[in-house]
Amino acid sequence: MTSSSSLPQDRQRLPESLRADALMEEDVAWSHEIDGERDGDQYDRSDRASLRRVAGLSTELEDVTEVEYRQLRLERVVLVGVWTSGTVQDAENSLAELAALAETAGALVLDGVVQRRDKPDPATYIGSGKALELRDIVLESGADTVVCDGELSPGQLIHLEDVVKVKVVDRTALILDIFAQHAKSREGKAQVSLAQMQYMLPRLRGWGQSLSRQMGGGGSGSTGGGMATRGPGETKIETDRRRIREKMAKMRREIAEMKTGRDVKRQERRRNKIPSVAIAGYTNAGKSSLLNRLTGAGVLVENALFATLDPTVRRAETPSGRLYTLADTVGFVRHLPHHLVEAFRSTMEEVADADIILHVVDGSHPVPEEQLAAVREVIRDVGATEVPEIVIVNKADAADPLTLQRLLRQEKRALVVSARTGEGIAELRDLLDAELPRPQVEIEVLVPYTKGALVSRAHAEGEVISEEHTGEGTVLKARVHEELAAEFRPFLPAA
Numbered sequence: 505m506t507s508s509s510s511l512p513q514d515r516q517r518l519p520e521s522l523r524a525d526a527l528m529e530e531d532v533a534w535s536h537e538i539d540g541e542r543d544g545d546q547y548d549r550s551d552r553a554s555l556r557r558v559a560g561l562s563t564e565l566e567d568v569t570e571v572e573y574r575q576l577r578l579e580r581v582v583l584v585g586v587w588t589s590g591t592v593q594d595a596e597n598s599l600a601e602l603a604a605l606a607e608t609a610g611a612l613v614l615d616g617v618v619q620r621r622d623k624p625d626p627a628t629y630i631g632s633g634k635a636l637e638l639r640d641i642v643l644e645s646g647a648d649t650v651v652c653d654g655e656l657s658p659g660q661l662i663h664l665e666d667v668v669k670v671k672v673v674d675r676t677a678l679i680l681d682i683f684a685q686h687a688k689s690r691e692g693k694a695q696v697s698l699a700q701m702q703y704m705l706p707r708l709r710g711w712g713q714s715l716s717r718q719m720g721g722g723g724s725g726s727t728g729g730g731m732a733t734r735g736p737g738e739t740k741i742e743t744d745r746r747r748i749r750e751k752m753a754k755m756r757r758e759i760a761e762m763k764t765g766r767d768v769k770r771q772e773r774r775r776n777k778i779p780s781v782a783i784a785g786y787t788n789a790g791k792s793s794l795l796n797r798l799t800g801a802g803v804l805v806e807n808a809l810f811a812t813l814d815p816t817v818r819r820a821e822t823p824s825g826r827l828y829t830l831a832d833t834v835g836f837v838r839h840l841p842h843h844l845v846e847a848f849r850s851t852m853e854e855v856a857d858a859d860i861i862l863h864v865v866d867g868s869h870p871v872p873e874e875q876l877a878a879v880r881e882v883i884r885d886v887g888a889t890e891v892p893e894i895v896i897v898n899k900a901d902a903a904d905p906l907t908l909q910r911l912l913r914q915e916k917r918a919l920v921v922s923a924r925t926g927e928g929i930a931e932l933r934d935l936l937d938a939e940l941p942r943p944q945v946e947i948e949v950l951v952p953y954t955k956g957a958l959v960s961r962a963h964a965e966g967e968v969i970s971e972e973h974t975g976e977g978t979v980l981k982a983r984v985h986e987e988l989a990a991e992f993r994p995f996l997p998a999a
């Protein structure tokens with residue numbers, strides 16, 4: 505078993521070896537220890553994450569009890585995870601992902617600890633001995649927040665805060681915080697707010713109590729940064745709860761109205777029979793980059809998780825000139841808080857409604873299969889299992905060729921591409937051309953030049969077989985969808 509005193513030595517040793525190649529002054533070493541408490545299996549490893557500091561996170565913990573949710577203030581964090589099953593690699597990947605999430609939320613990750621246990625401790629998430637060790641790490645590193653790699657009960661949050669004496673947040677709160685930062689549309693913002701309130705409701709008491717206790721007993725220095733002296737009392741919490749419930753009801757109504765507007769637009773696209781392609785995939789897999797490649801649209805591409813939160817729908821063209829719509833969707837992540845899956849169910853309808861799902865996976869990830877499985881779970885959840893799926897293994901330029909080969913072997917329909925270099929994109933366009941549903945009705949018409957717009961629609965929405973300009977108008981032979989065929993009816997040659 506690793507004693508707590510070996511940890512500081514590890515961390516002292518690591519920054520030096522890393523400092524040599526540090527690019528930024530702000531970079532710090534990220535080390536973590538995986539502690540085999542039960543089976544004596546020990547594992548030490550260091551890693552370095554590129555860490556960035558993002559300003560502008562403004563909320564103190566006490567504000568969380570206000571009805572208006574503001575972002576959590578995550579600055580200097582220590583990560584902690586409980587490793588209950590799977591391999592060491594699984595535990596590492598999960599913590600690495602938590603680090604990426606914390607960075608995306610603007611935090612500086614100082615350290616990470618994983619504890620091997622059968623299940624999380626019901627009182628403090630990690631065992632009580634480990635919690636004390638964590639307190640030492642927090643003190644030594646000057647962290648202001650502990651981020652846990654799971655969803656904690658209100659009681660676990662209170663108890664762990666009591667031990668470590670700084671704010672404790674869980675993975676769910678972290679993801680909600682990131683979503684709050686990234687939502688841009690009114691609908692997206694409303695959905696995230698609703699999910700945040702849902703999450704907050706049972707936890708108001710916990711955070712309030714914990715704070716009151718810290719204020720009363722712990723001494724102001726122990727909380728690590730700028731907390732107010734007011735601990736919300738029972739009555740305040742009750743008032744907050746009622747106000748939150750009222751606000752949630754109002755928000756649900758508003759979201760329902762916005763959804764109606766979006767449904768109308770989607771039905772319009774359907775009526776026009778423009779084939780639709782939905783891009784789905786794990787967060788950071790390269791969905792927005794692929795959308796940009798296929799449409800030339802300047803969608804925000806960020807090396808951060810969940811840059812895309814609101815569905816973006818664009819028009820694109822196949823090599824033969826057929827129009828289709830391409831929808832980018834929210835990035836998925838393992839253990840996506842269920843409030844969020846629920847909240848984004850309606851935006852995911854773009855996926856359920858599509859003719860084809862392009863399931864983008866990051867080929868440079870050590871285990872892309874995990875991401876594929878997590879995304880498929882959501883695809884199943886939104887009832888989109890019937891939609892044909894093409895797996896797009898992205899980032900070929902940065903991927904291990906063996907991983908690519910393995911994925912191609914495992915997946916029924918897969919294509920290797922690089923949205924960055926353009927590799928494989930021509931093949932993807934051809935594939936879409938071949939796979940998108942074809943218009944059914946063949947027409948042969950003479951269209952007067954005054955109705956030129958109809959001919960343009962045949963080009964965009966159908967397939968033109970031949971086109972000839974005569975003195976009387978355009979002689980057009982084409983395959984189009986039923987609705988458009990009906991509009992051409994007046995121009996059919998007289999029987």
Ligand SMILES: Nc1nc2c(ncn2[C@@H]2O[C@H](COP(=O)(O)OP(=O)(O)OP(=O)(O)O)[C@@H](O)[C@H]2O)c(=O)[nH]1
Nearest residue numbers: 788789790791792793807810811812835899923924
């Ligand atoms: N090396 C490499 N990097 C890529 C490729 N495609 C995308 N990226 C990078 O991966 C990161 C994420 O790309 P995005 O397109 O924003 O990913 P996303 O899936 O839309 O992300 P979310 O919005 O978080 O769901 C960015 O830093 C991209 O530059 C690729 O083909 N090769």
